[in-house]
Amino acid sequence: MNSSASTKERILASAEALFAQRGFEGASLRQLTAAAGVNLAAVNYHFGSKDKLVEEVFKRRLDQLNARRLAALKQVMGQSETSLEDVLAAFIRPALDLSHDGGGGLFMRVLARAFAEHDDSLRRFLSDNYGHVMRQFTGEFARLLPHLSKEELYWRIDLVTGALTHAMSGFGIIQRKSDVSETVHREQTAAHLIRFSAAGLSAP
Amino acid sequence: MNSSASTKERILASAEALFAQRGFEGASLRQLTAAAGVNLAAVNYHFGSKDKLVEEVFKRRLDQLNARRLAALKQVMGQSETSLEDVLAAFIRPALDLSHDGGGGLFMRVLARAFAEHDDSLRRFLSDNYGHVMRQFTGEFARLLPHLSKEELYWRIDLVTGALTHAMSGFGIIQRKSDVSETVHREQTAAHLIRFSAAGLSAP
DNA sequence: TGTAGTCTCAAACGATCGTTTGATTTCCTG
DNA sequence: CAGGAAATCAAACGATCGTTTGAGACTACA
Numbered sequence: 010m011n012s013s014a015s016t017k018e019r020i021l022a023s024a025e026a027l028f029a030q031r032g033f034e035g036a037s038l039r040q041l042t043a044a045a046g047v048n049l050a051a052v053n054y055h056f057g058s059k060d061k062l063v064e065e066v067f068k069r070r071l072d073q074l075n076a077r078r079l080a081a082l083k084q085v086m087g088q089s090e091t092s093l094e095d096v097l098a099a100f101i102r103p104a105l106d107l108s109h110d111g112g113g114g115l116f117m118r119v120l121a122r123a124f125a126e127h128d129d130s131l132r133r134f135l136s137d138n139y140g141h142v143m144r145q146f147t148g149e150f151a152r153l154l155p156h157l158s159k160e161e162l163y164w165r166i167d168l169v170t171g172a173l174t175h176a177m178s179g180f181g182i183i184q185r186k187s188d189v190s191e192t193v194h195r196e197q198t199a200a201h202l203i204r205f206s207a208a209g210l211s212a213p
Numbered sequence: 214m215n216s217s218a219s220t221k222e223r224i225l226a227s228a229e230a231l232f233a234q235r236g237f238e239g240a241s242l243r244q245l246t247a248a249a250g251v252n253l254a255a256v257n258y259h260f261g262s263k264d265k266l267v268e269e270v271f272k273r274r275l276d277q278l279n280a281r282r283l284a285a286l287k288q289v290m291g292q293s294e295t296s297l298e299d300v301l302a303a304f305i306r307p308a309l310d311l312s313h314d315g316g317g318g319l320f321m322r323v324l325a326r327a328f329a330e331h332d333d334s335l336r337r338f339l340s341d342n343y344g345h346v347m348r349q350f351t352g353e354f355a356r357l358l359p360h361l362s363k364e365e366l367y368w369r370i371d372l373v374t375g376a377l378t379h380a381m382s383g384f385g386i387i388q389r390k391s392d393v394s395e396t397v398h399r400e401q402t403a404a405h406l407i408r409f410s411a412a413g414l415s416a417p
Numbered sequence: 418t419g420t421a422g423t424c425t426c427a428a429a430c431g432a433t434c435g436t437t438t439g440a441t442t443t444c445c446t447g
Numbered sequence: 448c449a450g451g452a453a454a455t456c457a458a459a460c461g462a463t464c465g466t467t468t469g470a471g472a473c474t475a476c477a
Contacts, residue, residue, distance in 0.1 A: 037433075038435065049435095052436095053437075058436080164409075167379070167380070171378065172413075175375020201368040205369055206413065208413050209410065242464080252425055252426055253465095254467080255426090
């Protein structure tokens with residue numbers, strides 16, 4: 010592992026990768042610290058407990074994702090006129106990007122796992138960290154789709170989120186072909202998601 | 214627990230519930246057998262191992278789901294003319310129904326979890342058990358959406374699956390209101406999914 | 418009723434888990 | 448350079464895991 014990074018950072022990086030690969034319960038602190046090249050006790054020393062480490066892994070990436078989404082939305086809103094596709098792109102692209110760069114390419118699998126884990130404390134955690142971002146996007150969607158009732162709009166945004174999560178988790182039947190670069194594949198994924206979601210949101 | 218059922222059945226029922234609630238690794242055989250009111254050793258006696266039990270839980274429900282989807286599709290195909298919404302309903306409704314009846318109401322959470330677990334053996338297992346059903350539906354979608362390329366179609370079906378899985382897992386922002394019966398809520402979910410998916414699939 | 422086969426049971430196995438401890442090393446500061 | 452805080456280390460803790468064992472209870476057929 011990158012021995013120039015701090016112990017804390019090496020733990021976070023290894024944790025992200027191993028949680029994505031084996032799940033939160035499946036990845037043990039012994040595997041994790043061995044991969045990071047640090048002592049077993051370092052996790053409890055630096056983070057307090059395994060649960061706190063899980064939270065930290067989440068927080069680090071969600072903060073990134075929120076910032077990028079809001080920045081993208083802000084840029085879109087600065088244009089003279091905004092299309093549904095533009096807002097969707099601001100919602101979707103940062104998420105796909107996050108699953109590629111920053112060395113934390115596996116985070117989205119972690120998130121998809123977390124969605125499935127389905128416990129209420131996580132739900133609250135995500136709501137606290139996602140809430141204001143989702144509200145901003147929801148407001149824009151409502152403005153662009155005035156014919157939709159509030160309930161109808163919530164439903165459709167939820168389904169867009171489902172499609173996005175599924176695509177990001179990489180479990181679907183669509184696999185990146187070996188002759189397509191990661192960047193190109195990501196661009197194709199974004200294009201398909203945006204076109205599909207725009208049509209779904211605009212349904213009569 | 215239902216003490217009239219056989220030990221095997223009681224284990225399967227408790228396993229399904231506990232796997233959905235705590236995950237495959239989070240649910241221990243001791244919790245599981247205690248909830249079922251059977252001896253700890255009964256799992257290994259009747260199923261061989263915990264992994265085999267997991268497989269059995271899957272197989273039982275997936276067989277049900279496949280049968281219901283194919284039956285629904287067959288009935289739709291018997292009509293004089295079939296609409297995209299009809300085929301989508303045959304795809305979506307059995308999945309939502311399965312998450313409600315048969316005492317295995319939590320199976321879809323198990324499935325959503327399994328999607329996130331993301332390992333290749335499961336992928337192969339699902340492909341073996343789902344493959345022929347998906348091929349039939351894909352064929353019908355291709356017939357109803359002749360303007361789509363094969364790749365485009367695969368992508369969109371994948372996104373429909375994502376939206377469906379997300380809705381079924383019940384994690385989204387949409388929660389059933391206490392004044393709405395489970396049956397009504399399921400019907401609303403199906404209606405939203407079908408309308409959204411039909412529009413998404415039909416996108417230009 | 419006797420017996421073979423099926424099932425259930427309490428108990429224990431070794432392995433691995435997250436966490437804690439206390440000594441030791443490393444690092445920074447005065 | 449001395450000294451105290453911060454970090455790392457090997458080792459052990461109790462708990463829990465999936466699995467196995469061997470004895471006992473039950474069932475069905477002769």
